[in-house]
Amino acid sequence: MDEFLQAAIDEAKQGLVEGGIPIGSVLVIDGKIVARGHNKRVQQGSAVLHAEMDCLENAGRLTAADYQKATLYSTLSPCDMCSGAILLYGIPKVVVGENVTFQGPEAYVQSRGVEVTVVDNHECKQLMHDFIAAKPQLWNEDIGE
Amino acid sequence: MDEFLQAAIDEAKQGLVEGGIPIGSVLVIDGKIVARGHNKRVQQGSAVLHAEMDCLENAGRLTAADYQKATLYSTLSPCDMCSGAILLYGIPKVVVGENVTFQGPEAYVQSRGVEVTVVDNHECKQLMHDFIAAKPQLWNEDIGE
Numbered sequence: 001m002d003e004f005l006q007a008a009i010d011e012a013k014q015g016l017v018e019g020g021i022p023i024g025s026v027l028v029i030d031g032k033i034v035a036r037g038h039n040k041r042v043q044q045g046s047a048v049l050h051a052e053m054d055c056l057e058n059a060g061r062l063t064a065a066d067y068q069k070a071t072l073y074s075t076l077s078p079c080d081m082c083s084g085a086i087l088l089y090g091i092p093k094v095v096v097g098e099n100v101t102f103q104g105p106e107a108y109v110q111s112r113g114v115e116v117t118v119v120d121n122h123e124c125k126q127l128m129h130d131f132i133a134a135k136p137q138l139w140n141e142d143i144g145e
Numbered sequence: 146m147d148e149f150l151q152a153a154i155d156e157a158k159q160g161l162v163e164g165g166i167p168i169g170s171v172l173v174i175d176g177k178i179v180a181r182g183h184n185k186r187v188q189q190g191s192a193v194l195h196a197e198m199d200c201l202e203n204a205g206r207l208t209a210a211d212y213q214k215a216t217l218y219s220t221l222s223p224c225d226m227c228s229g230a231i232l233l234y235g236i237p238k239v240v241v242g243e244n245v246t247f248q249g250p251e252a253y254v255q256s257r258g259v260e261v262t263v264v265d266n267h268e269c270k271q272l273m274h275d276f277i278a279a280k281p282q283l284w285n286e287d288i289g290e
Contacts, residue, residue: 041206048193048202048230057193061186064289084229085193089289108253144209144234 004028005097005119008073011038011051012127018043021142022127025055025074029066035059041142050142051075052082056089067091075124077104079143087112097124101132102143149173150242150264153218156183156196157272163188166287167272170200170219174211180204186287195287196220197227201234212236220269222249224288232257242269246277247288 004026011024015038027035037055040046049057052074067089072078077099078086086094086109096118099106106116132139149171156169160183172180182200185191194202197219212234217223222244223231231239231254241263244251251261277284 045206046202047204047206047234048198053193057191059192061190061192061286063286067289080229080232081226082229084225084227084232087225087229089192141206141208144212 002073002095002119004033004071004073005075005095005121007033007036008051008075008097009121009123009127011036011055012075012124015039015043015051016127016131021138022131023051023074023076025051025072027055027059028071028073029069034070039142042138048081050079050082052078053085056085062089064090071095073097075121076128077102077106077118078109079104083109086114093117095119097121098128100125101128147218147240147264149178149216149218150220150240150266152178152181153196153220153242154266154268154272156181156200157220157269160184160188160196161272161276166283167276168196168219168221170196170217172200172204173216173218174214179215184287187283193226195224195227197223198230201230207234209235216240218242220266221273222247222251222263223254224249228254231259238262240264242266243273245270246273 007026008024012022016022020042021039024038035058039051040049071093073095075097093115152171153169157167161167165187166184169183180203184196185194216238218240220242238260
């Protein structure tokens with residue numbers, strides 16, 4: 001198991017412990033995790049802090065040169081908003097735990113030059129499967145449905 | 146002048162007073178402003194709170210039915226991230242103060258079914274012109290350049 005994806009899964013699990021939606025993310029630059037995040041819809045009543053957004057926010061204000069060396073890990077395929085953040089900052093690589101539960105605009109992101117790698121990790125899928133079975137309305141809210 | 150665009154401009158000016166980037170936004174549902182926001186990069190050291198994101202965050206957790214009746218106003222053309230948030234939540238209408246200083250992926254957003262109206266407002270342009278002349282590096286950071 002990729003240690004960075006494992007760190008993103010750990011974030012997802014932390015979100016679950018907090019009563020939140022179990023999606024996690026880490027930002028890696030030069031082989032080191034510079035920020036971690038997880039979905040904060042429940043915990044902070046947030047409409048914008050998806051895991052990837054929380055991670056980017058926790059990373060703080062970075063330079064374009066920083067982002068251009070970065071890889072963003074997420075346990076779930078980034079939605080339109082999170083994909084847009086990846087494009088805004090020119091993050092060149094995204095590693096996705098799974099895209100079976102939900103698939104964001106991966107083809108569009110790739111067409112804009114981003115390398116997207118989908119791992120198809122069982123634990124990522126299981127976390128979401130169990131969560132959506134338990135709280136379908138919360139999940140729908142998180143993806144605008 | 147559209148009262149809602151004026152409210153977004155007022156938000157932009159508030160941001161400037163705070164030492165921030167002068168971009169403002171309001172969210173309108175059923176003819177009423179339900180949330181206001183402005184860019185918080187400087188004020189909160191935020192990488193994700195562009196004006197539109199701050200506005201959506203201030204609106205709190207809304208239902209899909211709420212978003213589907215909404216119009217998002219922004220003094221400046223929404224970037225990839227903010228456009229992605231619009232797509233995520235299915236906001237059907239966006240009113241843009243100007244897209245001369247910066248233009249986000251308007252054609253893509255339109256291709257996904259969003260109605261985008263560009264007002265080409267002089268005050269919106271002047272605010273950004275003066276700000277970028279004074280603080281070009283801050284502006285570049287905000288758009289990932």
